[in-house]
Amino acid sequence: MPGLTIGDSVPNLQVQTNQGNFKLHDFIGDNWTIIFSHPGDFTPVCTTELGKMAAYVPEFDKREVKLLGLSCDDVKSHNEWIKDIEAYTPGCKVSYPIIADPNREIIKQLNMVDPDEKDSSGKQLLSRALHIVGPDHQVQVKLSFLYPASTGRNMDEVVRALDSLQKAMKHKVATPANWKQGDPVVISPSMSSDQAKETFPQGFETVDLPSKKEYLRFTNV
Known part of the structure; x- marks a missing residue:
């Protein structure tokens, strides 16, 4: 429409x-x-x-x-x-x-x-x-x-989505499925590991996947 x-x-x-x-x-x-x-x-x-x-x-x-x-x-x-x-x-x-x-x-x-x-x-x-x-x-x-x-x-989902939008805008991250306030967020694949280390000094976790592609990275902000 x-x-x-x-x-x-x-x-x-x-x-x-x-x-x-x-x-x-x-x-x-x-x-x-x-x-x-x-x-x-x-x-x-x-x-x-x-x-x-x-x-x-x-x-x-x-x-x-x-x-x-x-x-x-x-x-x-x-x-x-x-x-x-x-x-x-x-x-x-x-x-x-x-x-x-x-x-x-x-x-x-x-x-x-x-x-x-x-x-x-x-x-x-x-x-x-x-x-x-x-x-x-x-x-x-x-x-x-x-x-x-x-x-x-569902008003809880409206608030959850709003929290995700505000988090993403503030920290330049994305939120995974079923994310809620306080959960880890994901780092954009367009950001290199060196950039990620500089942007997120608190550290991040890279998930070991069969493809060995290091695109699924979680951090807390």
Whole structure:
């Protein structure tokens, strides 16, 4: 499906939210930002998702990450629905803004349209899309998740992926399968052993493989 994807810059759209109107670039600024969509207000999976996102705000704050939701419903609907979300998730407040897109134009430009699902009037539904935008002045999408309307997100995986992106950007490394914060990372094959010794003075381990190619190297950063 055409539209925003990894490596693209987020368009500087003027948006209306339950916390006022602004341009996306002004909101994002120099921050890591998560832009996420939900198929509709007052729907069951979305209510659990936005409640869980609110519950994880302290984790995102630790990582200096902004949150920005999106739905095709209007601002009035968002404000009423937030009461349900907060009731379902006691002790958590929906402190992040939620974009309104009743004309369904923003969802197309942000690549958040479900290609198969439609509402009762035949209009396309939002997918459960989530873009993690980097802080490098390019307003660039670093990672995207795209789920159908029927499948709720796993917030632990969102945080894990965010940790991986931040670790990779800071230390110029990559993270292996099932990596989590505190686990060893891998060194790029493009880096020579001499460069690796200089870059990672704490040392690294090279895995002995049948090919005898020394490309799988682990270190802690």
